[in-house]
Amino acid sequence: MKPEFAKIAGWLLFGSLVLSIVSAFTHLSSFWAGVPVWVAAFLLLPFAKPNQKKQVIVLLVIGSLCLMFGVFHGIDSRYLLVALEANQKVVNMLIAVGFLKICTGSGAADSRTLPKGRRALLRTLLGAHLFGSVLNMSSVIIVGDRLARQQQITPVQGLLLLRAFCICAFWSPFFAAMGLTLVSAPGSQLSTLVLYGIPVSLAGIAVSAWEILRQPAAKELHGYPMAWDSLWMPCFLALVVIFAHEYFSSLSVLTLVSVTTVSFTALWLILNQGIQQGSQKMIQHIESGIAGSGGEVVLFAAAALLAAGVAGVLTSLDLHLAPAHFGYLEASITLLILVALAMTGMHPVTSVVLAGSVLAPTVSDPNLLGLTLLMGWSLGISLSPFSGVQLSIQSRYEISAGTLLKLNWRYALVMYVVCFMLLWFYCR
Template identity: 85%
Template sequence: MSSNVAKISGWLLLGSLVLSVVSALTPLRSFWAGIPVWLAAILLLPCVKPNQKKQIVALLLIGSLCLIFGVIHGMSGQYLLTALEANQKVINMLIAVGFLKLCTGAEQRAPGMLPKGRRALLRTLLGAHLFGAVLNMSSVIIVGDRLAKHEQITPVQGLLLLRAFCICAFWSPFFAAMGLTLVSAPGSQLSTLVLFGIPVSLAGIAVSAWEILRQPSAKELHGYPMAWDSLWMPCFLALVVIFAHEAFASLSVLTLVSVTSVSFTALWLLLNHGSRAGSQTMIRHIESGIAGSAGEVVLFAAAALLAAGVAGVLTSLDLHLAPAHFGYIEAGITLLILVVLAMTGMHPVTSVVLAGSILAPAVSDPNLLGLTLLMGWSLGISLSPFSGVQLSIQSRYEISAGTLLKLNWRYALLMYGFCFTLLWIYTRMT
């Protein structure tokens, strides 16, 4: 990617972020914030990895054909505006959360002796999970590269990195999974999704800890030198977003996450580096760091086009594919379908958007659908050899997809059972 493309796309996406926040506070229509996203997506598409590019082009073609079909059959113009929005709130949240990487110096810590043994692995699992809840994929790279400097990462350590990251999708407000779920299941509430997502996360961590620590090699493996006093940031930011959502219910969670992330980063840089150095750091990130999310930006935009097209076709033809009743059994079936789709290589962005566009109009309890989508995202990326995090671990640390699959299938079965049980409990409590 050329520096000019990175710089222009970075400022375009920052402009979209500003317009998105302005539209949340004023009568400005939100689709205006989608225009810079599409311009950036056009610039970034040639820079996307070949495998991901194929899926993106397919989404763009199918979505465009569906919109054309819908227009011919009298589809409402609202679906065209929805496509123009380009999932801008989710993309802007992703961009805003990326600024938080500037607040962690974990990757610059001086190399030294790594802690070893089961206790060190457990601390790494918990710490990497909390880091990942806010820093997303960056946490996997930070922790993984530090371990790889000491020795070749083993499959057990790779499994630890994978689980610590994937479990975040059950509950984290800073995860793209939560952002897209709140859009795909309109009416779902962050507080409810987090409240029921945390028990699933705890179960996932418990199962992962049991699997990892019982490995014969666990007592000889090294963990990350996790400093617990540095974990205040993810906990603090998550609480700020949750309480801010209760105080400003009219603002979307995605907007609150975006504002909180950028504001916190700016304040942190100001206090630690001063106004001049802090500003320069922010500008460098805008002109080079934001473009690192090229794949996600283009994929989310393409998914928005697909969702608008599918919804437009279903509406124009008066088709109803959703079941007449969406209870825990239907939620469990949907969850299984999402995992199967992930195993075929379909990105969770695509499957969640499709499930939302088909099911949301007929679902009476959007929180039930939201929980199902979050569970499908987490289990799908943890099990599928084609998920972004798995591909990163496979290529970066030379761990085969088959090895991770062998280590993951029991976890997937256990967690599917736990998720299904929680969905049943939720329906009995509401």
């Protein structure tokens, strides 16, 4: 991507972030924050990865046709505003969390000797999970590149990176999965989703640890030099957001995450580098770093158009595709469908939006739907060879899709049973 395009897109998305935060505290209509997202999305679309670009174009075409159909059949303007918002709160949460990369210089970890053995791998799994719960995909690259400098990443180490990241989607408030779920399942509560998501995460970590540590090569493999100075930040920020949500319940979780992460980054820069140098770092990230999330931005914008279009068609035709009763059995079937869609290459953003559009209007318990969407996201990206994290690991560390699939299918079956049991327990 040309630097000038990255600079323009960066300032547009930062402007959207500012407008989004302002709209949360004032009477400014939130759809205004979606306008710069759409401008940036069309600017960034030519630079998206080929597979992602095809999917985005399909979503834009289908969403536009559905929305036009709804307009010609008399739907009201709220569906147009939903499309115009471009999932701006989720996009802006993603942009805000990206600022935390400034605070995670890897210099200290680069100077440490890599530990080796089963204990080192277990600490890496736990640490990379906590690290990734805030930094998202960046954590996979930071940890993976450090391991790759020691020697070629093995399939077992690649599996560790994949699991540590994917399991975050069950519970992390900083993940796009949580942000989109709270939007797609209106009325769902962060505290409930986290409370029930953490046990599933612990089960996922336990299953992954058992699989990884029993590998014969585990005792000879290197792990990442995890230490408190790497992990205090994600733990601190997660607690701040969770407790702030209890005291400022009128603010959306997405807004709280955005405000918390940007404020933390600004304060960290001022305390460590001073106002002048800190400001330069922020500007540098806006002009060159934000555009790195361009693929996600165009996907979220296109998904917003699709959601508005599908909802408009269902309303105009008075169709109700959701089951009359949505309990643990229906949730488990939905979860299976979400994983199956992920295996076809459909991005979880698209499948979650579609599921939310169809089910949310009639589901009586939005938390049950929210848990189902989070589970579908996590299991889908961990199993599908087409997920973004798998494609990154495959290409960056030369691990074949077939190898990861062979290492993952048992985990997916076990975790599906775990999810089924938790959904049953929740409904009971």
